[in-house]
Amino acid sequence: QVGLVESGGGLVQAGGSLRLSCAASGRTYSFYSMAWFRQAPGKEREFVAAITFTGGSTYYADFVKGRFTASRDNGKNTVDLQMNSLKPEDTAVYYCAASIFGFGSKENEYNYWGQGTQVTVSS
Numbered sequence: 001q002v003g004l005v006e007s008g009g010g011l012v013q014a015g016g017s018l019r020l021s022c023a024a025s026g027r028t029y030s031f032y033s034m035a036w037f038r039q040a041p042g043k044e045r046e047f048v049a050a051i052t053f054t055g056g057s058t059y060y061a062d063f064v065k066g067r068f069t070a071s072r073d074n075g076k077n078t079v080d081l082q083m084n085s086l087k088p089e090d091t092a093v094y095y096c097a098a099s100i101f102g103f104g105s106k107e108n109e110y111n112y113w114g115q116g117t118q119v120t121v122s123s
Contacts, residue, residue, distance in 0.1 A: 002024070004023070014123050019082050022036075022114060024098060028077045028098075031098045034072065034097065035096070036081045036094055037094070053074065059104070097111075
């Protein structure tokens with residue numbers, strides 16, 4: 001069994017920062033990469049960032065480049081997303097996902113999903 005649990009969401013003013021964390025449990029040795037997606041109200045879920053679980057290579061959506069940074073701690077089986085210069089349009093539920101074979105931006109590349117954590121950015 002694999003479990004992914006997100007934490008760190010909350011309410012922040014525009015221009016502020018939040019750090020999300022995703023704790024993985026179970027067969028984490030099978031992970032090739034982990035990613036963050038988000039879903040705003042009334043919109044489809046979209047890719048935010050991905051990181052390979054061992055080498056630490058990263059891949060970002062254009063709209064977060066320079067503002068968000070993904071990192072991982074293999075010893076703790078966690079992946080974090082540091083979000084700076086937050087904008088109201090970043091308001092969404094943020095999901096952590098893990099893939100055993102891919103490293104990309106498509107939802108169907110990811111095998112396991114967390115329940116999500118709400119991020120709200122006020123203007």
